[in-house]
Amino acid sequence: MQIGLKQLCDPELDALVDESRQFYEARKAAVRGKAQPDLTTAVGLEAVRAARKQTAPLADRKATKRVAEADGRKVPVRIIQPKAVKPRGAYLNISGGGFYLDEAERNDAYNARLADTLGVTVVSVEYRLAPENPYPAAPDDCATAARWLIKQAKPLFGTSRLVIGGMSAGATLAMTTLFRLRDDGLLAYFAGTVLQYGSYDLSGQTPSGRLYADEYFIQMYAGKVADKTQPDVSPLYGNLKDLPPTLLIVGTADILMKDSFAMAAMLSAAGNDVDLRVYPEAPHGFTLHSTKIAEAATQDITDWLKAYLDD
Secondary structure: OOHHHHHHEOHHHHHHHHHHHHHHHHHHHHOOOOOOOOOOHHHHHHHHHHHHOOOOOHHHHHHHEEEEEEEOEEEEEEEOEEEOOOOEEEEEEOOOOOOOOHHHHHHHHHHHHHHHHHHEEEEOOOOOOOOOOOOOHHHHHHHHHHHHHHHHHHHHHOOOOOEEEOHHHHHHHHHHHHHHHHOOHHHHHHHEEEEOOOOOOOOOOOHHOOOOOHHHHHEEEHHHOOOOOOOOOOOHHOOOOOOOEEEEEEEEEOHHHHHHHHHHHHHHHHHOEEEEEEEEOOOOHHOOOOOHHHHHHHHHHHHHHHHHHHO
16 A cells, blocks of 8 residues: 555645645735734734634524533534535534634634535534633533533434534544543444544654644643643544544645644554545645635545445
8 A cells, every 4th residue: 555645645636736826825925024913912812813703704694502511511602504404414513723713603604514515513612712711621612512412413403423523723622522522431422533634742742743842822722731742632642442433634735744644643553444635735724715625625524424424
């Protein structure tokens, strides 16, 4: 079996690279020379959050807000139903943003498209953000939402077929959620996992983790954690046995590409069903952008999940 980078990228995607390059060159040109807010200050952080919220893609419908409650904990969730079809399952989606930037609302447009193309109810978690609420607030909230969904998916949405996924920090939190569910004997409820460009070693001790060890989000989120190799912070160090089938999505221009490779290898070595998809010259967060490569990745996710929702 060949696992070189060229073999991991679908050659049909090469035709989409030029359009993708133009898109990202235009994005870079739009901010070139502009002063960036200081994220280490409350004013700067709020400015970045506000700017990102204003530039979020608009969804074609509003999400329903609800409070999920399980085991004495509560967390707000956003629910988007598929149009005109009975849900074939429910997708627990955990948004990214480095554990500190984005609210789940920023993914409403993406979640609405996913709900319609896949025919599922999408539930996104409004987990608490750092630095105001550092670790373990975010994994606590995500686990609460997952436990609530296990109990409520059937009475609320008419389905008990569940999948889980996340982007960036959300992929990290999806993994920590799976660990916690397994500890509680609840892992069997989830049929599949989609991990998009996650960060799996916040300790910076692996070769892949060292590439982003100085990123500020780690200090914001887990700066006071003495041992960042604990699996609830860095899933790469966790017990990876007996997890649901997993699809990993990442681009070759992403600093987290090697982290995704490391997680895919470790999941496979632990005996899990793993599918790694790599997209040429795609940067971090690319599936949320308006490019044909993003469309191709979203279609890959949809096709992959259908197999596990219909199983």
